[in-house]
Amino acid sequence: MTVSITGATGFIGRRLVQRLHADNHFVHVLTRTKSKAEEVFPVKDFPGIVIAEEPEWKDSIQGSNAVVNLAGLPVSTRWSPEIKKEIKKSRIRVTSKVVDLINSLPGARPTVLVSATAVGYYGTSETQVFVESSPSGNDYLAEVCREWEAAALKVNKDVRVALIRIGVVLGKDGGALARMIPLFMMFAGGPLGSGQQWFSWIHLDDIVNLIYEAILNPSYKGVINGTAPNPVRLSEMCNHLGNVMGRPSWLPVPDFAIKTILGEGASVVLEGQKVLPTRAKELGFQFRYPYVKDALKAILS
Numbered sequence: 001m002t003v004s005i006t007g008a009t010g011f012i013g014r015r016l017v018q019r020l021h022a023d024n025h026f027v028h029v030l031t032r033t034k035s036k037a038e039e040v041f042p043v044k045d046f047p048g049i050v051i052a053e054e055p056e057w058k059d060s061i062q063g064s065n066a067v068v069n070l071a072g073l074p075v076s077t078r079w080s081p082e083i084k085k086e087i088k089k090s091r092i093r094v095t096s097k098v099v100d101l102i103n104s105l106p107g108a109r110p111t112v113l114v115s116a117t118a119v120g121y122y123g124t125s126e127t128q129v130f131v132e133s134s135p136s137g138n139d140y141l142a143e144v145c146r147e148w149e150a151a152a153l154k155v156n157k158d159v160r161v162a163l164i165r166i167g168v169v170l171g172k173d174g175g176a177l178a179r180m181i182p183l184f185m186m187f188a189g190g191p192l193g194s195g196q197q198w199f200s201w202i203h204l205d206d207i208v209n210l211i212y213e214a215i216l217n218p219s220y221k222g223v224i225n226g227t228a229p230n231p232v233r234l235s236e237m238c239n240h241l242g243n244v245m246g247r248p249s250w251l252p253v254p255d256f257a258i259k260t261i262l263g264e265g266a267s268v269v270l271e272g273q274k275v276l277p278t279r280a281k282e283l284g285f286q287f288r289y290p291y292v293k294d295a296l297k298a299i300l301s
């Protein structure tokens, strides 16, 4: 297979590229900055990889069997009105561009578009349980996800679309965990905020495997939640994190400290939602890390 990937240089994309490359698939990295992508994927380690800047995306997509769309300005940062606008605009711009390019191809076009979205689609709640058919929330991130998904769904009907509503991805060297650990070290590892918030997480290996399955398996279509089968309240997550890191989890980290360090984008961690991967389970997807304790152990030890 040949797979074109936007956002390939990011936290999830890098691991996906490694996985596809290890299985002898061809990868086209669709990036904004060739020089940065060439550093991430040196030719000596990734022989045959194609790195394409925007004017070359069309040619790359034309020669591909599948497109994976992961690009977007990071969400979990300090928010300003400009950044909030860019969080949404960047995702819709890249998604619409990819969709327009696929739709404009004469004849053979990729057969599948796997496009990222997020569990933020559902809004936040301490009591509700969300599955793929649940309605969307009414906060800012829910609006971003709705518009992002709508842009992907404009692809031609003969292209299979899988929309992966991704939870908080846990992995080494990046993502939420890399930002939570310094807070833990500073505050003796207590729960973040009240601790009652739901934390719908997924191990990096599992989200990469899910995307990989969605590329290959024609049954993967429509919305699929990309979260582990056992979401936890944040206090439980922090307990396990404290244990794995050898730091007792008893002193709560106050909201203001989290917001000062992580910015308003900390709402991704501070106000969660309980999301279940109903479709992935129906499809027979096997999670390597169903429990957060094992995921954290694997990542941090």
Ligand SMILES: NC(=O)c1ccc[n+]([C@@H]2O[C@H](COP(=O)([O-])OP(=O)(O)OC[C@H]3O[C@@H](n4cnc5c(N)ncnc54)[C@H](OP(=O)(O)O)[C@@H]3O)[C@@H](O)[C@H]2O)c1
Pocket (backbone or CB within 6 Å): 006, 007, 008, 009, 010, 011, 012, 013, 030, 031, 032, 033, 036, 037, 070, 071, 072, 073, 074, 075, 086, 090, 091, 094, 116, 117, 118, 119, 166, 167, 168, 169, 170, 175, 176
């Ligand atoms: N990680 C998570 O926990 C999580 C949770 C839910 C949803 N998601 C979604 O899944 C996707 C991948 O996540 P990730 O954590 O791998 O993302 P990431 O590490 O932040 O990387 C995303 C990539 O997007 C591109 N990008 C950055 N800013 C951009 C902008 N302003 N305009 C266009 N492209 C831009 C960059 O690629 P180039 O520089 O090569 O262009 C970057 O490497 C994202 O869309 C994210 O929102 C992630």
